[in-house]
Amino acid sequence: MSRTSLELRSTITPDGTLRINLEPVPVRAPGPGELLVRVEAAPINPSDLGLLFGPADMATLATGGTADAPVLTARVSPAGLAAVRARLGQSMPVGNEGAGTVIEAGPDLQHMIGKRVAMIGGAMYAELRLIGRDACIVLPDSATAAQGAALFVNPLTALGFVETMRAEGHTAIVHAPAASNLGQMLVRICKADGVGLVNIVRSPQQAELLRGIGATHVVDSSAEGFREKLQDAIAATGATLAFDAIGGGEMTSTILNAMEAVAARGMESYDRYGSSTMKQVYVYGALDTGPTILRRGFGFRWGIGGWLLFHFLQRTDPATVSRMHERVAAEMTTTFASHYTATISLADVVKPDIAAAYQKKATGAKYLIAP
Ligand SMILES: NC(=O)c1ccc[n+]([C@@H]2O[C@H](COP(=O)([O-])OP(=O)(O)OC[C@H]3O[C@@H](n4cnc5c(N)ncnc54)[C@H](OP(=O)(O)O)[C@@H]3O)[C@@H](O)[C@H]2O)c1
Numbered sequence: 001m002s003r004t005s006l007e008l009r010s011t012i013t014p015d016g017t018l019r020i021n022l023e024p025v026p027v028r029a030p031g032p033g034e035l036l037v038r039v040e041a042a043p044i045n046p047s048d049l050g051l052l053f054g055p056a057d058m059a060t061l062a063t064g065g066t067a068d069a070p071v072l073t074a075r076v077s078p079a080g081l082a083a084v085r086a087r088l089g090q091s092m093p094v095g096n097e098g099a100g101t102v103i104e105a106g107p108d109l110q111h112m113i114g115k116r117v118a119m120i121g122g123a124m125y126a127e128l129r130l131i132g133r134d135a136c137i138v139l140p141d142s143a144t145a146a147q148g149a150a151l152f153v154n155p156l157t158a159l160g161f162v163e164t165m166r167a168e169g170h171t172a173i174v175h176a177p178a179a180s181n182l183g184q185m186l187v188r189i190c191k192a193d194g195v196g197l198v199n200i201v202r203s204p205q206q207a208e209l210l211r212g213i214g215a216t217h218v219v220d221s222s223a224e225g226f227r228e229k230l231q232d233a234i235a236a237t238g239a240t241l242a243f244d245a246i247g248g249g250e251m252t253s254t255i256l257n258a259m260e261a262v263a264a265r266g267m268e269s270y271d272r273y274g275s276s277t278m279k280q281v282y283v284y285g286a287l288d289t290g291p292t293i294l295r296r297g298f299g300f301r302w303g304i305g306g307w308l309l310f311h312f313l314q315r316t317d318p319a320t321v322s323r324m325h326e327r328v329a330a331e332m333t334t335t336f337a338s339h340y341t342a343t344i345s346l347a348d349v350v351k352p353d354i355a356a357a358y359q360k361k362a363t364g365a366k367y368l369i370a371p
Contacts, residue, residue, distance in 0.1 A: 002026055002027065002028055002029065003026070003027045003036075003128060004024050004025065004026055004027065005024070005025050005027045005126050005127040005128035005129075006022045006023070006024055006025075006126065006127050006346060006371070007022065007023055007024075007025045007093055007123065007125070007126035007127070008020065008021075008022055008023075008052075008093070008094055008095070008125035008126065008346055008349055008350075009021055009022070009023045009091040009092060009093060009094070010051060010052050010053070010054070010091075010092050010094055011089065011090065011091045011092065012054055012056075012076055012081070012084055012087060012088055012089075013088070013089060014081075014088045014089060016075060016076045016077070016078065016080075016081050017073055017074075017075065017076065018053060018054060018056040018072075018073060018074040018075070018076055019064070019071050019072070019073055020052065020053075020071065020072040020073075020349070020350055020355075021065060021069065021070070021071040021072070021350060022069070022346055022347070022350065023091065025126070027128050027130050028130065029104060030104050030105055030106045030109075030130055031106050032106040032107060032108050032109075033106055033108065033109070033132055033133050033134075034105070034106045034109070034130060034131065034132055034133070035102045035104070035105050035106070035109060035112055035117070035130075035131055035132075035133055035136065036102070036103055036104035036105070036128060036129075036130050037100040037101065037102055037103070037117060037119060037128065037129045037130075037131060037136075038100045038101050038103050038127065038128060039098050039099075039100040039124055039125075039126055039127060039128065039129050039371045040098075040099060040100040040101060040116075040145035040370060040371070041098060041099050041100070041144075041145035041146045041148070041149035041343075041368055041369070041370055042095045042097065042098030042099075042124040042125055042149055042368070042369045042371070043097065043098075043149050043150040043338065043340070043366060043367070043368055043369075044358050044366065044367045044368070044369065045096060045097075045150070045153055045154070045366075046245075046285065046287065046361050047096060047153065048094055048095055048096055048125075049359050049361065050286070051092060051094050052094050052359075053074065053359060054076065054080065054084050054087070055076055055077070055079075055080030055081075055083055055084060056074035056075065056076050056080070057074060057075050057076070057077065057080075058074065058356065058359060060073075060074045060075040061073070061074050061352040061355055061356060062074070062352060063350075063351070063352055070347075070350050070351075071350065072349070072350040072351070072352060072355055093122060093123035093125070093126065094122075094123070094124075094125050095122065095123060095124030095125035095126070095369070096120060096121075096122060096124065096152070096153055097118070097119060097120045097121075097124060097149065097150060097151070097152045097153050098118075098119055098124035098125075098129070098149050098369075099116065099117065099118045099119065099139065099145040099146075099147075099148035099149045099151075100116070100117065100119070100129065100145060101114065101115070101116050101117075101145075102114065102115050102116075102117060103128075109133055112133070112138075115138055115139075116138075116139045116141075116143060116145065116148060117136040117137060117138055117139060117148070118136065118137045118139055118148040118149070118151040118152065119131050119135055119136050119152075120135050120152040120153070121135045125346060125349065125369055125371065126346075126371060127346070127371050137151060137325060137328075137329055139329075139332075143332065143333075145370075146340065146343070146368060147332060147333060147337070148332065149338070149368060150181075150336075150338040151328050151329070151332055151336060152328075153309065154181055154182040154185055154336075154338070155185060155328040155335075155336040156309055156313070156324055156325075156328065157182055157284070157309045157312075158182055158185040158186040158189055159189060159324045159327065159328070160307075160309060160312045160313075160316075160324075161173060161175070161186060161243050162186075162189060162190070162193060162195055163312075163316065163320060163324070164241075164282070164307070164312065165195070165241050168241065168280065170239070170240050170241035170280070171195075171196065171238050171239075171240075172195060172196030172197065172198070172237035172238050172239035172240075172241070173186075173190065173195065173196070173197050173198070173239055173241055173242065173243065174197075174198040174200065174230075174233075174234065174239045174241070174242035174243075174255050174259075175197060175198065175199055175200065175242065175243050175244075176200035176221075176242070176243075176244050176245065176246055176251050176255070177200065177201060177202060177206075177245060177246055177287065178199030178200055178201050178206070178210060178215075178218070179199075179201045179206035179209055179210055179363045179364075180245070180363065181338055181339075181366055182245075183199065183210070184209075184210070184213060185335060185336055187199065187210055187213055187214060187215045188213065188214070188334070188335040189335060191214045191215075192335065196217070196236075196237030196238060196239060197215065197216075197217065197237070197239075198217045198219065198230070198233040198234055198237055198239050199215050199217060199218045199219070200219055200221055200230070200251070200255075201218060201219070201220050201221070202220065202221045202222050203220065203222055204220060204222075204223070205363075206220070206363055207219075207220045209363070209364075217233040217236060217237060219233055221251075227254065227257075227258060230254070230255070230258045231258045231261050231262050234258050234259055234262045235262045235265065239259070240259055240263075240277060240278060240279050240280065241280050241281075241282075242255045242256075242259075242280070242281040242282070243281075243282050243284050243307065244281055244282070244283050244284070244285075245283075245284050245285025245286075245287055246285070246287050246288045247283045247285055247286045247287060247288055247289070247292060248286065248287075248288030248289055248290035248291060248292060249288045249290055249292070249293060250293045250295065252281045252283060252292055252294070252304060253292075253293060253294045253295050253296075253298075255281055256279050256281060256294075256298040256302055256304075257295065257297050257298050259277070259279040259298065260274060260275055260277075260279060260297065260298035260299050260302075263275035263277035263279070263299075273299055273300050274298065274299015274300055274301070275299050275301065276301055277301060278301045278302070278303070279298060279301065279302045279303075280302070280303045280304075280305070281302075281303075281304050281305075282304075282305050282306065282307035283304065283305070283306055283307070284306070284307040284308065287361060292304075338366060339364065339366070340366050340367060340368040341364065341365045341366060341367060342357075342358075342367055342368070343367075343368045343369075343370050344358065344367055344368070344369055344370070345369070345370060345371070346369060346371045348369075349369060
């Protein structure tokens, strides 16, 4: 049976207008290996905001369209348009992950009807999602959709950091910004697994929050003596690997310089090329979209790279990935629990005042959509 689903779409027009609206989309019946899921909860993660708003100027959010078919609009500057040329004019579905109840299933998956699943695969900001069984985790009967909505992106990324650390021969991690939803998961993982973790935050409140969930090394970039304290925490943990989601500005550079200063402490004689300790930072986000600035005082054994969950999953052996999935499912209400500021409807997403609130990317201010 074919059905219709309301789906959130984001379009940037060639004349520089962002348009976000709800579109009725036909959904076919599931074939073999497929499930039709009624979406009940989907988080708004920073990566979703990147696709939803692109480079639009958030100060220009406004309502367009009609009362029956409202459209959220914003202006995109010529420089912003140049950066998103590949998507101009395309109506793009949004929402990386979510959870819901299976309402129809392919002939081989009839036993799945009625089960609640967590899903990854895009287009989750919709009433219905046709999806392959492989992209789902079956949730326990007691789990709510909200508990299952965010079991892929941040949990697997936080676990992926620890796997990357082991695979590349490091023994501890520096993380910024550490009070994020993902950062709090990383604190719990590293505590349970006995991995040294240096948490960089930018306010005393964030430092308190992380200490409250068991973090040992927390350094506040807004406090006096930040660089010295960062060095001391790096020395205490032996961290030579960092993950930085700020991206723009000087955080990556500051971390590399602190690691080098710690490595230099152990050098017996001066070497004008710096220490032989390998120092690696992975930039895995763009919370600051400005240029990444390097002040090179960190010798010649260093690396900076990009890190993306989907690339990590592609290059990691299936046994490791399945072990990660099992851990997330087993610890979904503890290590990998997400907390939400508010739950909004699909119709709320296109309201300017609500959009201004959910696009903030602030600590503890994550929104959940219940379509
Ligand atoms: N590469 C990947 O595969 C991958 C996968 C998952 C997540 N991520 C990235 O991981 C990051 C965290 O995601 P999340 O869902 O955990 O986010 P979240 O809960 O919304 O938290 C965002 C955090 O970033 C801080 N922040 C925002 N702008 C900042 C800036 N310019 N400088 C310093 N700190 C800033 C906020 O602190 P304040 O309250 O002080 O603003 C807040 O603590 C995002 O950048 C996301 O895109 C990447």
